[in-house]
Amino acid sequence: xxxxxxxxxxxxxxxxxxxxxxxxxxxxxxxxxxxxxxxxxxxxxxxxxxxxxxxxxxxxxxxxxxxxxxxxxxxxxxxxxxxxxxxxxxxxxxxxxxxxxxxxxxxxxxxxxxxxxxxxxxxxxxxxxxxxxxxxxxxxxxxxxxxxxxxxxxxxxxxxxxxxxxxxxxxxxxxxxxxxxxxxxxxxxxxxxxxxx
Numbered sequence: 222x223x224x225x226x227x228x229x230x231x232x233x234x235x236x237x238x239x240x241x242x243x244x245x246x247x248x249x250x251x252x253x254x255x256x257x258x259x260x261x262x263x264x265x266x267x268x269x270x271x272x273x274x275x276x277x278x279x280x281x282x283x284x285x286x287x288x289x290x291x292x293x294x295x296x297x298x299x300x301x302x303x304x305x306x307x308x309x310x311x312x313x314x315x316x317x318x319x320x321x322x323x324x325x326x327x328x329x330x331x332x333x334x335x336x337x338x339x340x341x342x343x344x345x346x347x348x349x350x351x352x353x354x355x356x357x358x359x360x361x362x363x364x365x366x367x368x369x370x371x372x373x374x375x376x377x378x379x380x381x382x383x384x385x386x387x388x389x390x391x392x393x394x395x396x397x398x399x400x401x402x403x404x405x406x407x408x409x410x411x412x413x414x415x416x417x418x
Contacts, residue, residue, distance in 0.1 A: 235275035236268045238305070242296050245303050245390070255324040255392070259368040262390060266328040269388055270364045273330050281307040282384050285416055289314030292395075292417040301394035306417070310334060310385045315378035318353055318405065319413045322398030323391045325369040332385030333362045339374040339403070351403050351410035361387075374403065 248261045269276070276295075284291035291309040298304075307330070318339045336359055343352040353374065361367050369375065371392075379385045391398070395415060402413035 236272040237275045238269075238295055241265060241269050241305070242303075245305075246298070249298075249303060255370050258392065259324050259326060259370070262326045263366050263368055266326045266388060266390055267364060267366050270328040270330055270366075277307070277330065277386070281386060282309050284309050284311045284314075284384060286311070288416060290316060290415070292415055294394075294417055297394055301397035302392060304391045304394040306389040306391075306395070308387050308389050310377070310379035310387075312379055312382050312384065316376060316402075316415075318374050318376040318403040320372060320374050320400050321369065321391060321393075321395070322400035323371055323393040325367075325373075325392075326390045327361070327367045327369075328388045329361045329363045329365045330386040330388050331363060332379070332381055332383055333360045334385050334387060335360050335378045335380050336367060337376045337378070339376070341374060343408075349410055350408055351401070352408050353403055353405060 244265050245262065248258055252258060281293055282291075283293070289311045293307045293309075294304065295307060296303070296305040315335075318337070338356045338358065339353040340356040341351055342354050343350060345351070359367075396417065400413050401410045403410055
């Protein structure tokens with residue numbers, strides 16, 4: 222049986238999902254410190270974006286009309302750790318302010334996505350209550366990388382007329398991490414769970 226040959230991308234050997242996962246495992250074996258993990262994962266996520274032709278598939282553009290976003294799980298370690306997703310965003314849609322309960326590294330794959338960053342200004346003492354203020358905004362383009370520590374809060378919007386795609390890597394699977402979404406009008410905090418393919 223013949224083995225598939227990975228063709229070079231831009232003159233470089235292809236860097237695919239298996240390579241990425243192997244590198245993530247090596248990082249995890251060396252440290253659990255979120256800032257150190259992020260520092261090492263960022264260039265690898267960027268490399269994955271540069272080599273998207275070796276792993277990106279048409280089905281990764283599928284979106285859930287109801288939630289406005291489609292999530293495809295590419296890899297997950299036992300215990301729901303080191304989760305890698307491809308996330309596709311419908312035009313004009315996005316997700317509300319939320320945290321991840323884990324470190325996060327996101328690489329732009331196809332199209333720009335607007336990230337709005339939020340700061341929590343209440344003391345967190347009232348269950349279900351949270352007051353946020355806008356702390357900034359940045360549009361991330363293809364090949365650019367966004368990284369966040371576990372407590373960071375952001376929202377994402379696709380302000381284009383096409384489906385956009387990004388690669389998301391987390392220290393913990395989204396639906397198994399303790400994470401919240403925030404309602405800005407009602408100053409509410411509640412669990413954040415998404416449907417994942």
